[in-house]
Amino acid sequence: MTRILSGIQPTGGLHLGNYLGAVRYWVEDQALGESFYCVVDLHALTVPRDPASLRRDTTEVATLLLAAGLDTDACTLFVQSHVAEHTQLAWLLECTASIGELRRMTQFKDKATKGGEEAARVGLFTYPTLMAADILAYQATHVPVGDDQRQHLELTRDLAERFNARYGEVFTVPEATIPPAGRGARIMDLQEPTRKMSKSADSEQGVIGLFDPPEVIERKFRRAVTDTDDGADAVRFDPGLKPGVSNLLAILAAATGRDPTEVAGEHRRYGELKAAVADAVIEMLRPLQVRYRELEADPAAVEEILRAGAGRARPVAGATLRSAMDAVGLLAPR
Ligand code: TYM
Numbered sequence: 001m002t003r004i005l006s007g008i009q010p011t012g013g014l015h016l017g018n019y020l021g022a023v024r025y026w027v028e029d030q031a032l033g034e035s036f037y038c039v040v041d042l043h044a045l046t047v048p049r050d051p052a053s054l055r056r057d058t059t060e061v062a063t064l065l066l067a068a069g070l071d072t073d074a075c076t077l078f079v080q081s082h083v084a085e086h087t088q089l090a091w092l093l094e095c096t097a098s099i100g101e102l103r104r105m106t107q108f109k110d111k112a113t114k115g116g117e118e119a120a121r122v123g124l125f126t127y128p129t130l131m132a133a134d135i136l137a138y139q140a141t142h143v144p145v146g147d148d149q150r151q152h153l154e155l156t157r158d159l160a161e162r163f164n165a166r167y168g169e170v171f172t173v174p175e176a177t178i179p180p181a182g183r184g185a186r187i188m189d190l191q192e193p194t195r196k197m198s199k200s201a202d203s204e205q206g207v208i209g210l211f212d213p214p215e216v217i218e219r220k221f222r223r224a225v226t227d228t229d230d231g232a233d234a235v236r237f238d239p240g241l242k243p244g245v246s247n248l249l250a251i252l253a254a255a256t257g258r259d260p261t262e263v264a265g266e267h268r269r270y271g272e273l274k275a276a277v278a279d280a281v282i283e284m285l286r287p288l289q290v291r292y293r294e295l296e297a298d299p300a301a302v303e304e305i306l307r308a309g310a311g312r313a314r315p316v317a318g319a320t321l322r323s324a325m326d327a328v329g330l331l332a333p334r
Helices: 016-029 051-068 085-094 099-103 106-115 122-136 147-167 214-222 243-256 260-264 270-296 299-328
Strands: 003-008 034-039 075-079 142-144 175-177
Touching: 003 016, 003 122, 016 034, 016 051, 016 142, 016 243, 034 051, 034 299, 051 075, 051 270, 051 299, 075 299, 085 122, 085 147, 085 299, 099 106, 099 122, 099 147, 106 122, 106 147, 122 147, 142 147, 147 175, 147 299, 214 270, 243 260, 243 270, 270 299
Parallel strands: 003 034, 003 142, 034 075, 142 175
Antiparallel strands: none
8 A cells, every 4th residue: 555654844935846856746646545744843943943933834834735736635734743653753763773874864964064063953963763753653655755855765764674673563664756857856056056955045046935926936047057158059958067957957847747858959048948947937836826825814724624634643653653662662551
């Protein structure tokens, strides 16, 4: 049976990378089996967060996922902190993971070096064990994520296998489902095309927000960094040599469900390519933006969906937690 689980941080201002790398696949594949999607608010606490903005962003991201097309008849949408089993299972996985393997996580290294490792929160270090708990609690077979989560998924698989080997078969070993390269797996910043598009970018100019109005999207693409050789066959898909142009082609390919090399053959000049990408992205985001405005008007309905979602998620996570607790030798509470 196919069981899908994925999560997204409520960091505010979701961007095109989140959408093309993950969310659109959640929507496309939600009915393939049983699927669970969560807004991972606990993960957001691994870096400083203002409580009011965390609250606002959690509702905003949940609303946006619904606007993007998640359908609660087909999937379960919930907030991570509403299902306490995630943190309970995370402890068992912290006692399965080693300090060495968590130290090797590149996201930890990147984020911890920014503010100095001494000051980094312990939660930032143990973050991947909570993520593994999110996944393993649901016995997920498939985890749709962008390429930047590959290492976390490898760790999740290692932890599941190690736990099963030590204590008996408790967890399903999940597979990452990452879009093909050049089709949304790794959308790059428009201003710095060798860096991935990210919420924590220094400048907004290289990041397409899912709420950006058409004129802002057009402007950001018009100013996107390309290369200097705008000659006859300048439009080529070659991420190593031409990161900026290749990123534009990958976005256009992902937005139109085509292949980046094929798309490259249809454009001669950078300016024309940029206009085509902007149009495709504006058209892709338009229905999502319209639907968001409708849903935003009724926050109580979104709250109710999240409450019901947690209600559906809890027994599934609870059953796994009980098996895992029993396997390691914890007494069942009476
Ligand atoms: P987060 O919130 O950073 O990102 C959510 C999803 O968006 C993808 N993504 C991208 N894809 C392509 N190009 C980009 N530039 C880009 N930026 C982000 C991410 O790969 C991700 O799929 N640790 C996770 C959240 C998480 C999770 C989980 C995911 C917590 N528990 C359990 C899956 C299963 C994260 O920080 O994603």
